Amino acid sequence: MRSGRRVIGTVATLVAALTLLASCTSEGDDGKSSGPFEKKAPAAKLVFAPEIGAVDVPPTTPVKITVADGELTEAAVANPEGAPLTGQLAEDKKSWTSAEVLGYGKAYTYTVKAKNSEGRVTEKTGAFNTLAPAATPRAxxxxxxxxxxxxxxxxxxxxxxxxxxxxxxxxxxxxxxxxxxxxxxxxxxxxxxxxxxxxxxxxxxxxxxxxxxxxxxxxxxxxxxxxxxxxxxxxxRNQVVKINTPDHVMNVYRDGQLFAAYPSSNGDDNDPNLNTPNGTVIVMAKDPVGDFSNPRYGYTNVMKKWAVRISNHGEFIHENNDNAANIGKKNSSHGCVNLLEADAKAYFDSALIGDPVEVTGSRANYPTTSDVFDWLIPWGQWQSMSALN
The missing domain is CATH 2.60.40.3710 (Immunoglobulin-like)
Incomplete structure (x- = not known):
């Protein structure tokens, strides 16, 4: 009798164990048992930059979509008109990065799909907005x-x-x-x-x-x-004009060597307001015929050939055959450098915008109140005018 009870107890124990084992199993997606310790792969996780819902995004911000625990199967960013933003999907399909800048004051929409290792799809949509400036000055x-x-x-x-x-x-x-x-x-x-x-x-x-x-x-x-x-x-090429006003000559140097020398009549020595001022300026503009009318000094409709502007202060290098008696002998102009016509034409043809013109010997100096005065500023002072110093 004792032996029979032991058999019955053993059978009961076996049934309980089988019941416990059955309770630890689960059905997979295909309805089949997946085993007692097998788990589903995690869903693909999407990360957006800018984040969905972001506002006032700077338009130079790169747009990037990344995925963890999966790969991208679709990645699109569209502007308000529905046009896609150009971008590049990484070879490993783990990220997508934009290849163009954004517009100001626009809403961009994400449409993204990714799948995990088991093929389960994660979808996400959303939008962000770029900033709208108060002004966009054009430089x-x-x-x-x-x-x-x-x-x-x-x-x-x-x-x-x-x-x-x-x-x-x-x-x-x-x-x-x-x-x-x-x-x-x-x-x-x-x-x-x-x-x-x-x-x-x-x-x-x-x-x-x-x-x-x-x-x-x-x-x-x-x-x-x-x-x-x-x-x-x-x-x-390196061409520099050098004028020492008392010498009544305009020297043109190429690569440091004298290239040409032209007799000149410069600004009136006796009146600092009429001097050709001291300082380094540059050729700013060239005009085959320039209008030098100046009612303030009583002359109108004065047209001169081969006009080379060297400042916005009023100085030019130009032909003035009407002043031929003083050219090479006396400074009698109102600040311009007067040359004979043939010399003015030769210089005009040789000049480039940006050629330096160095003037010395006058009683007055060029003011730093009109373009272009960059070379009138000493180098140390020039550097101090940077916003980064």
């Missing part, structure tokens, strides 16, 4: 693409009146690259203009590239850059 850059300029030519970036508040941020966005080493610096010559010039004249035949990454840049006061700027230009 300009000079020299322009393809120009060949003289060795004194500065690079100028100009903004609308008022200029950017955050001048340091603007400077950091400006890059000058040269085909040979050139030491130089940016300087704010006004609230709305920043110039770059070398410490010394440019080396002849230098190739220059300037990039201004201004789009999306915060200028301050709610203003942001309207667009990027760039230019590629060349420095020409």
């Amino acid at each position: 300009t850059i000079n020299p322009g693409d393809g120009a060949t300029v003289g060795v004194g030519m500065p690079v100028s970036v100009k903004f609308p009146e008022g200029g950017p508040e955050d001048k340091a941020a603007v400077e950091k966005a400006l890059v000058v690259e040269t085909s040979q080493p050139v030491e130089g610096s940016w300087a704010w010559i006004s609230d709305n203009q920043v110039d770059w010039r070398p410490k010394e004249y440019w080396p002849a035949n230098t190739q220059v590239t300037v990039n201004a990454k201004l789009y999306g840049l915060a200028y301050g006061g709610g203003a942001y850059g309207k667009s990027d700027l760039s230019t590629q230009f060349s420095i020409g």
Whole structure:
């Protein structure tokens, strides 16, 4: 009798064990038993930058979608018109990154799908909004693409009146690259203009590239850059004009050697208001015929040939055969450099915008109140005019 009870107890124990084992199993997606310790793969997890719901996103922010525990099967970002933002899916399909900048004041929509290792799909949609600036000032850059300029030519970036508040941020966005080493610096010559010039004249035949990454840049006061700027230009041969006013001659140097000497009549020595002022300026413009009428001094309809502007203060190098009796002998002009017609034509043909003109010997100095006065500023002072110093 005792032996029978032991058999019954053993059978009961076996039934309990089988029942426990059965309770630890589960049905898989295909309805089959998956075993006592097997788990489902985690769902693919999506991460968005900018985040869904983000507002006031800077338009230069890269858009990036990443996935963990899976791979992307669809990644699209659309602008308000439904046009897709261009981008690149990584080879491992773990991320998608935009390849173009965003627009101002726009809503962009995500449509994304990813699957995990078992093929289970995760879908997500959403949107973010870029900032809407109070203003987008348009800047300009000079020299322009393809120009060949003289060795004194500065690079100028100009903004609308008022200029950017955050001048340091603007400077950091400006890059000058040269085909040979050139030491130089940016300087704010006004609230709305920043110039770059070398410490010394440019080396002849230098190739220059300037990039201004201004789009999306915060200028301050709610203003942001309207667009990027760039230019590629060349420095020409080294030509420098040197005028010592009492000598009544204009000397032209090429690569440091005297190239031409032209008799001249410069500004009246006796009146500082009529002097051709001391200082280094540059050739700013050339006109085969210039209008030199000046009612203040009683003459109108005065047209002179081969006019080369060297300042906005009023000085030119030009033909004046009407003053031939004084050319080479006496300074009698109202500040311009008068040459005989043949000499004026020869110089006109040789000059490039940006060629330096160095004037000495006068009683007056050039004022730093009108373009272009970059070379009138000593180098140390020029460097101090950078917003980064």
